[in-house]
Amino acid sequence: MSDETEDTIAEIETLPLDAWHRRKGARMVPFAGYDMPIQYEGIVVEHNWTRQQAGLFDVSHMGQLMVTGDKAAEELEKLLPGAIASLKPGKVRYSLLVNEDGGILDDLMVTNATPWIEGDEEAGTEGHWGDPAYYLVVNGAMKWDDIAHLREHLDDDVTLTHMDEHALIALQGPNAATALNRVMRNVIDDMVFMESVCHDFGEWPLRITRAGYTGEDGFEISVPAEFAESLADRLCAEIEVRPIGLGARDSLRLEAGLPLYGHDITTETDPVSANLGFALSKKRREQGGWIGHDKVMQVLESGPPQKRVGLTIEGRMPAREGAPIFSGDTQVGRITSGGFSPTLERPIAMGYVDTALAQEGTELEVEVRNKRLPAKVAPLPFVPHRYHRGK
Structure with missing residues (x-):
């Protein structure tokens, strides 16, 4: 996250x-x-x-929250576009808090933390799953807003604990x-x-x-x-x-091409434009029932005006947040995160550009210190992920 x-x-x-x-x-x-x-x-x-x-x-500094109660999954699915009810104990899912307008309030990780209760052979009891529990990790700068949002929308039968x-x-x-x-x-x-x-x-x-x-x-x-x-x-x-x-x-x-909340994603960006469609599970897209569903589906169906993309920039000068992106003389977007990549030994950035120009290999320019630097739309991540997914 x-x-x-x-x-x-x-x-x-x-x-x-x-x-x-x-x-x-x-x-x-x-x-x-x-x-x-x-x-x-x-x-x-x-x-x-x-x-x-x-x-x-x-x-x-990140916020650690626990949501517990029989209706915990059902209640979280009112706020998150991911499939929470089908998340098995011990499994983790990346998700989003979305507002009524489809803007991203925060991104977070949610874990099914329902505990396994060991049985007692002498007492003749079998092992079983305990009360439903979901562990959330939210962004530090947003945690108080997130807690307020959750408290406002979660049913009173569900308990929210700030750890x-x-x-x-x-x-x-x-x-x-x-x-x-x-x-x-x-x-x-x-x-x-x-x-x-x-x-x-x-x-x-x-x-x-x-x-x-x-x-x-x-x-x-x-x-x-x-x-x-x-x-x-x-x-x-x-x-x-x-x-x-x-x-x-x-x-x-x-x-790694991962978005930073408050920079690459904000309340002004929706999950489709941000290239976070994977966080919208197919079943939840079809069923709806979560805040912002209608607005996000409108963007999904019509296509977003801009998309988050990766950019490689020629030379050694990095482009920082806010730098304008041009196609010819027309500004077509702006940088939201940028810096010099120690691994690739060159400047890289992420930003939003007009959807028609979001294809890999599209040649653009980025303005840095009143100079136009050649840039090219690059696939994300810039450096391949090395997550351990098993054999």
Whole structure:
């Protein structure tokens, strides 16, 4: 899942790992209402380490929510365009909160966290699934708006819990599984991308999800805040693991072609224009019943005026958010995310262009510092995803 808009809030909060980051030499910056580590050794060094080994990211600013109750799936399907009722326990799905006009309020990850209750042979009871529960991870800058939206629209029979006493740590990279298996004694051996398990690691109750926002294989680990520093130390004791800051997280997610909330997707963009049609399950498109359905279906049927695309840019000068995109003398779009790709060693960007010009290979120009730079529509992701999907 995504991240969020830069901070504009006067009162800055601290993460559970704030002191830990400072001891590690992090440069801290305000982001999404928190002091966050932007880098330790340097963005490019940290980016490349994550691509080659395993990076530890603190994403505790994200909102962690639990929705419970017999009607939890039914109620969530009023707000999300994905199939929640058919999501099996332990499975994860990317989804969206959409408003009445079809605009994206936020993107999020939803996990069927319904617990398995072990049977008691002596008491003659069999194992069974507990009360329905769904674990949501939402963007940090949007979490209070999301909580308000959920509270407004969810039935009173459903309970919404903000897990504000939990930290969230992401371990990402090709050697993330090797390091985590060593620490967790092979508990995640059989997990594949978009699966989640609960695991008691000593006195630490953890939720481990095989997912992330770097395009690499990896895990997100929800842990009570009081144990976060001990867990971070234990993971960083592994030779493959180093702490990584927000700067490299952003360059990694851009190479992976993943949208950033508040930049690539906002309330002004709909799921079709944003190229997130996969989040609209076929059955839910046909059935409807979720907020924004009519507006989104209108765009789907008529076609969006613009689409989110990837762009490769000639030269060494990166194009940043807001840079205009031209076809000849006509402005046809704008950049929403851009930077220099450490992996490809060239500038890359994402942005919206007129749909007629969204085909791969279309030649355009991007204006940077009053200069027109040749650009070309490129397939996303820029760097292939390396998620572990099993054999």
